[in-house]
Amino acid sequence: MKYIESVNNSKVKQWKKLLTKKERDKSGTFLVEGFHLVEEAIKQGEQISEIIVSEKVGLPPRWDLGSTPVTTITEEISDSLSDTEAPQGIYAVCRQANPEAGNAKSLLLIDAVQDPGNLGTMIRTADAAGIDAVIVGRGSVDIYNSKVLRSAQGSHFHLPIIRGDLHEWMDKLQEKDIPVYGTALEGASAYTDISGGDSFALIVGNEGNGVGKDYLANTTANLYIPIYGKSESLNVAVATGILLYYLKK
Structure with missing residues (x-):
């Protein structure tokens, strides 16, 4: 498990860019925040590429993370990534899907x-x-x-x-x-x-x-x-x- 403590770290800067549509479109990824959304991403499996968690937050033991990499960050970094008033301290980087709906009725x-x-x-x-x-x-x-x-x-x-x-x-x-x-x-x-x-x-x-x-x-x-x-x-x-x-x- 990696640990990042600097808000100037290049990975942190990249995660923050995902709060903009321009970077989401460029990278083909997006950032989800909060326990529920991260858990839904884990259940889906194919789209999740990385989990980011505050050092003050524990991961639920029921989660099956498989080989998904986890990075621990400081609370300061967590707050800088959050787009909510009450950050839960957990995030996931996910790949944008390329779905088809040819058989949709x-x-x-x-x-x-x-x-x-x-x-x-x-x-x-x-x-x-x-x-x-x-x-x-x-x-x-x-x-x-x-x-x-x-x-x-x-x-x-x-x-x-x-x-x-x-x-x-x-x-x-x-x-x-x-x-x-x-x-x-x-x-x-x-x-x-x-x-x-x-x-x-x-x-x-x-x-x-x-x-x-x-x-x-x-x-x-x-x-x-x-x-x-x-x-x-x-x-x-x-x-x-x-x-x-x-x-x-």
């Missing part, structure tokens, strides 16, 4: 969702609903953003999350006779008018502007969720959960 397509909490919650919800894959289009926050990772609660290690062109994906799905449902407030049907099933795609959109009109023009049907109270709209992550669970029934 149920998919969530995401158009320009910019809030990391929303994106992470949507990924976690898709995982919980048994969705086969999540496709994240241009204009969305980085899927490996630290807040996205925390909100997703380990779902990055459970299902394919693919950065892709939504037009291309919509064309592929419709060629396979998989219906693609958009979400809109105008020119749409109540979601309960649609029968759910194992095969479908749902496209949801930006917090302020919704799904792009160019996507909505090419869907199988567009859906809305009735509002019974005085609120003007639902949070996009909440709406996504309602629709995914209904369509997947």
Whole structure:
């Protein structure tokens, strides 16, 4: 087990760079923080490349680390790596996946969702609903953003999350006779008018502007969720959960 005590160590500097999208894209790696996310990375196995732990923190004996290298660091270094108010003192460097979803029958397509909490919650919800894959289009926050990772609660290690062109994906799905449902407030049907099933795609959109009109023009049907109270709209992550669970029934 290695021990690093200098914040100026080259490895520490590299780990800190992983808090930026530029370095994550360049290196093809990302940093997860906290016991739960590290444990999920360990369970997945293939993506984890290194565990980093504060000298004041013990590793749970139930963890099967295999040959994964572990580096111990000072509390000062740990605090410098943390993106939370209450650091747990444990991190893992993971390799970005290159997943495929060619056989996916149920998919969530995401158009320009910019809030990391929303994106992470949507990924976690898709995982919980048994969705086969999540496709994240241009204009969305980085899927490996630290807040996205925390909100997703380990779902990055459970299902394919693919950065892709939504037009291309919509064309592929419709060629396979998989219906693609958009979400809109105008020119749409109540979601309960649609029968759910194992095969479908749902496209949801930006917090302020919704799904792009160019996507909505090419869907199988567009859906809305009735509002019974005085609120003007639902949070996009909440709406996504309602629709995914209904369509997947």
